[in-house]
Structure formats: C-alpha cells, structure tokens
C-alpha cells in the first residue's frame with residue numbers, strides 16, 4: 001500500500017501488523033457469536049420444552065423471559081451474521097481510538113463499529129451497532145470537530161478475514177504509537193467497480209449524510225441534491241436507522257420504500273438486508289396496489305392525462321354508473337302486488353347512496369332503499385308483511401345481485417375503452433383528442449393484457465371510491481358461488497371456485513379458470529385493501545404524477561415521510577401540480593430539509609459533460625461537486641445510418657476499460673438493432689431504455705443518439721441529463737453523423 005495522504009505513516013510492515021491486530025479482534029467477535037449461537041439455540045430449545053410444561057408450574061414466566069432476553073440480542077445477531085457473511089462485506093467495519101493526544105495508550109478507549117451489536121459474556125461491547133448513539137462519532141468526527149476521536153479506522157473484510165485498513169487522523173499530530181495507514185476509505189470505495197446491485201455505504205457514510213440518516217423520525221424529511229449525491233443510499237440507511245431507533249413502531253407499522261420501477265427495486269434490494277434489516281416493503285410505482293403488477297409505460301401524452309388530477313372527475317363519473325349489465329328497471333311481484341321501479345327511481349337511489357357510501361359496502365343499504373321505494377310505489381296491504389316478503393324474495397335477491405353487484409375497480413377502467421362512453425364522461429374535463437387517446441390506451445391494455453404504470457394510480461383511485469370488494473357471507477357461500485360463477489365469469493373474473501351446492505346437496509368439483517384472454521389477465525387476482533404504513537420513503541419523487549401522490553397519500557395517512565428527489569431529473573411535466581399534490585399528501589406535518597452537494601458517482605469528467613448539457617436549458621439545476629477524477633474524458637463519436645457497429649466497438653473497448661457493469665442506453669428507435677448486446681461480456685452488458693435508468697448506475701455507459709432520447713422522452717433534456725449521469729468511470733456518446 002502506498003503512502004499518499006498527509007499524516008499517513010505506514011509501511012508494508014505497519015499495515016501487516018495493523019491488519020493482524022484487527023484480525024485478532026474480529027476473530028474474537030466471531031468466536032463470541034459462535035458461542036452465543038449455540039448457547040441461545042440451547043436456551044431456545046430448552047425454554048420451549050420447559051415452557052410447554054409451565055402450566056404445571058415447572059418454570060415461572062419471568063424466568064423464561066429472562067432466559068430469552070439474556071441471549072436474545074446476541075442470538076439474533078448470530079443468526080443474521082451467517083446471512084450477512086454469505087452475501088455482504090464484513091460484519092465489523094470500523095474502529096475508533098478515543099482520547100486526547102496526551103492520553104496514555106492504556107487509558108484510551110477503543111470502540112469497534114459493525115453492522116450489528118455484539119457483547120461478550122460480561123456484557124461488554126465487542127462491536128457497537130452503527131446506528132447506536134455510541135457510533136455517531138464514527139461518522140461525525142472531523143479534524144475541525146474531532147468529538148474525542150484520535151483516529152478513525154475503516155476495516156475492509158472479505159468474509160471474516162481482514163484484508164485492509166484505511167485510517168483518518170482527527171488530530172493534527174498522531175500520538176507516537178498510533179499508526180495511520182491506507183489511502184482513505186471513501187475514495188477506495190468510490191473507485192471500486194459496480195455490480196448489478198447497489199451496495200451499502202455503512203463504512204464510509206459522510207458527516208452531512210449521517211445528519212440526514214439520524215434525523216428525527218417524525219414529520220417530513222426531504223433529501224434533495226443533484227445526481228449521484230447519495231440521496232437514495234442515504235434514504236435507505238435512514239430506513240435502517242429508524243428501525244433501530246424505534247423498532248417497535250416501525251416494525252409493526254411498516255416502512256414502505258417506493259421507487260420508480262421494478263429495475264430500481266431490484267437494484268436497491270440488497271442494501272437493507274446487508275444492514276441486517278429485512279422487514280421493509282420495497283415497491284415500484286407499478287406494484288403499489290396489491291393484486292396488480294404493471295411495468296408498461298404509456299406514451300407521454302397519455303401519461304399526462306392519466307397523471308393529472310383532472311382525471312378524477314372522469315373516474316368519479318365512471319364509478320357512479322351502474323355496473324355493466326345492470327338492469328335498468330325493477331319488476332317483481334311482492335306480497336301479491338306488482339312492483340315496478342323505473343330507471344329514474346333506480347338512478348335516484350344510486351345517487352343518494354353514493355353520496356355518503358362506497359358502492360361495494362352499500363349493498364345492504366341499496367336493498368333497504370329499494371324496499372322503501374317499492375313500498376312507496378304500492379302502499380297497499382300490510383306494510384310489515386310487504387317488507388318481509390320483499391326481504392325473502394328470490395327475485396329481489398337476483399335483482400340486487402346484478403343491479404348492485406360487487407364491482408372490481410379494474411372493470412370501471414375497462415369501460416373507458418369505449419370512446420363514446422369516455423366522451424360522455426369527460427365532458428368539460430378532457431378535450432376530444434384527450435378522450436380519444438384515453439380510450440385508445442384502454443383498448444391497448446385490453447389487447448396486450450397488461451396495465452400501464454399510470455393505470456395503477458387510477459385503479460387505486462376507483463378502488464377508494466368503490467370500497468373493498470366484499471366476499472359473500474360464509475353461510476350463503478354455496479348459494480352465491482354458483483350465481484357469482486355465472487355472473488362474474490362473464491366479466492373475466494378468474495379463480496372462481498364452485499364449492500358445495502347446498503340446494504341439492506351435490507358436491508361439485510372445484511374448477512379454476514386459468515387466464516386465457518387478455519381481458520381476463522387484466523382482471524386476474526384480487527385487489528386488496530391498501531394498508532397504511534408508519535413511514536413512507538419515496539425515491540425519485542420528482543417523477544411522481546399528482547395521481548401517484550394521491551395513491552401514496554392513502555398509504556401514508558398517519559405516516560412520517562422521507563422524500564428524495566432532484567427537480568432537474570424530472571420526467572413529469574407539470575411540476576407545480578405535482579408539488580401541490582405532494583404537499584397535500586404531507587398534510588400539516590413539519591418539514592425538515594437536507595441538501596446533498598457532493599457527487600460520489602460520476603468521475604468529474606463525466607459529470608462536467610452532463611452539466612454542460614443541462615445548464616443552458618435548466619439554469620437553476622442543482623449542480624453538485626464531483627469528488628473524483630479519472631483523467632479520461634467521455635468519448636463523443638458519430639455513426640452512419642445505424643448505431644449497431646459503433647455501439648459494438650464502444651462496448652468492446654469499455655469491456656477492456658472497466659471491470660464491472662456496462663449499460664447501452666438507447667432510445668426506442670434503435671433498441672431492436674442493439675438488443676444483441678444485452679447480456680454480452682458474460683452478463684456485464686445491459687441494454688436499457690432511458691427512463692428505466694432512473695436511480696441506477698454502471699461502471700460505464702454507451703449513450704446512443706442523445707437527440708433522439710430528448711425527442712422521445714416526456715421530460716426531454718431532463719431525461720437525457722439522467723442518462724448522462726449514470727456512469728461512474730467511463731462514458732461513450734454516439735450520435736448520427
């Protein structure tokens with residue numbers, strides 16, 4: 001290892017000795033965990049066995065609890081350790097030497113920091129959890145404000161083996177016996193090659209990042225900053241911190257992390273488990289409604305129609321229409337009287353009920369109001385007898401079953417495939433072209449059998465209007481199931497199981513209808529009621545449409561929030577409308593803001609290129625300072641006719657230049673000609689569209705036809721800016737000549 005920093009005093013012998021010292025401590029930690037694991041497993045087995053006989057007085061409850069509590073922490077650590085060691089970097093990653101320069105070596109405190117807390121038999125800490133207050137100095141100490149720290153050390157481990165140490169001195173002169181080795185952990189971490197997934201930064205969190213991570217849980221925490229400033233990774237560490245600091249509240253209430261796409265959730269999914277946390281729900285915007293999964297994107301024009309709050313008026317009108325196939329009048333014989341309720345009366349009842357109730361929860365009320373209206377139309381004979389007869393009438397059962405049947409919110413959306421219907425519903429809200437485009441997009445969904453990401457917020461909106469679909473009551477199942485089977489299957493509702501037909505006592509076989517048509521696929525699965533979370537963490541918040549903010553608000557009614565974004569990277573057009581929908585989602589909670597201004601991702605040469613593209617068009621873009629230089633400028637090259645061979649060449653070069661991942665980012669018009677590169681270089685190369693690169697990064701990128709990217713993207717140059725800020729080390733830009 002070379003001595004490159006002021007204050008560093010190391011030689012190879014120093015480094016080897018320091019590694020040996022740290023290895024001894026790490027070995028002790030693992031030995032303790034091993035012991036605790038065996039001991040706690042015994043306690044657990046023994047405790048369970050004894051617990052079973054506790055009713056006869058073998059062991060008192062508090063003794064049992066005590067046995068568990070004593071080792072619970074270490075046991076949990078031991079269990080997590082093996083998972084962590086298998087997949088992630090070292091369990092112990094830091095050390096603080098605390099004291100004054102004048103403090104004798106024997107009196108200094110040495111504190112090791114790790115992913116989990118571990119104590120020895122005497123309850124002395126061998127490792128302090130990185131989230132504990134005692135670890136804060138590891139992240140916050142600086143030479144200006146050393147917080148009692150003489151030396152901060154980062155340990156690099158491979159499994160349980162220490163392979164390197166990197167020190168920072170917090171005082172001007174180290175005491176004689178303190179060795180300072182390494183090149184600095186941060187730059188070492190940033191220079192390393194990128195894999196397919198984001199890594200945690202627990203060993204190298206910077207002071208300003210730590211402030212955002214440990215900010216109080218209540219209220220709204222907004223984290224802003226330009227590309228690559230660590231907003232995402234900081235927010236994820238904050239989620240882990242909240243679980244540590246208020247575990248009971250956040251583990252039971254749930255933390256929901258929402259990102260733009262499934263590719264993004266796959267990219268970040270390792271970070272929290274690597275910090276020992278696996279109880280956080282990660283969701284893409286297309287996955288927020290249970291029962292629906294969407295990855296398809298609408299055209300920018302259609303996405304704008306579906307994302308703006310105007311669409312709510314259309315949905316409200318659509319959701320208050322009678323379900324498809326509902327009868328328009330009621331004719332029945334009740335208690336010897338002919339009853340006839342025409343469509344005007346039926347519509348009046350529907351309007352009256354929907355003013356104060358959700359459709360799917362109001363079937364009983366609908367039946368009661370029908371009875372009242374029926375009696376009003378007859379007013380002959382005994383009133384009570386009439387109501388009894390109405391109540392037990394099979395004809396009325398059948399009528400209500402169809403007139404006020406349970407409605408799946410997705411069915412309402414499917415009615416929008418009819419242009420004339422949409423034109424009627426959207427009068428005064430959407431113009432003719434917009435209505436036609438909306439209807440066309442629904443027909444596209446039916447053709448493809450998939451919802452778009454923007455549809456999910458509409459489904460959620462209609463779902464909130466209709467209320468959860470009710471299951472028939474248990475004792476009535478046999479009867480209703482047959483009815484339902486006939487009725488719902490015509491709407492493509494699947495997995496309908498026919499059980500026992502109690503009317504004739506015969507047992508029918510269970511039949512499961514598999515998705516066969518696209519329409520059936522769209523209605524497949526059950527929409528579940530959305531559950532509320534204790535904390536909602538939103539990444540790439542600048543891209544959320546107002547309708548998506550409303551969808552999130554339903555999941556965070558009483559939640560605290562962490563919201564991460566950068567306006568210059570926005571792909572949603574109407575920032576003002578989105579801003580006010582966001583404020584509404586926050587409610588009246590207190591807002592706390594953190595701004596990140598250091599770009600840890602892009603080499604300076606790459607970021608300068610991106611900055612020169614965005615600043616002329618978005619002069620107020622939030623421009624961070626890149627910390628790292630490679631000395632290699634991005635390559636700008638032309639191509640004739642097709643980019644295929646120029647891209648092949650660029651990829652080949654980059655495979656030699658970087659060790660890790662490479663992305664070919666292409667507009668739709670060239671995608672087919674470049675698809676052959678996906679998976680090349682033994683899986684290191686990925687071909688991806690511009691919007692899907694949000695939040696992700698690679699060692700190197702090939703950006704194909706930047707002008708076409710601007711033309712094709714809803715956010716124009718802002719999306720190109722996202723694309724140009726995805727590479728850590730190398731970038732090649734290819735343009736048509």
Ligand SMILES: Nc1ncnc2c1ncn2[C@@H]1O[C@H](COP(=O)(O)OP(=O)(O)OP(=O)(O)O)[C@@H](O)[C@H]1O
Nearest residue numbers: 201204205206227228229230231232233600601695
């Ligand atoms: N303190 C740190 N130590 C090591 N790496 C860091 C640190 N902070 C950030 N990084 C790295 O910088 C890169 C960018 O981080 P991240 O993706 O969180 O940035 P971002 O602000 O969300 O970016 P964007 O808005 O462009 O998507 C990641 O590789 C991350 O691991």
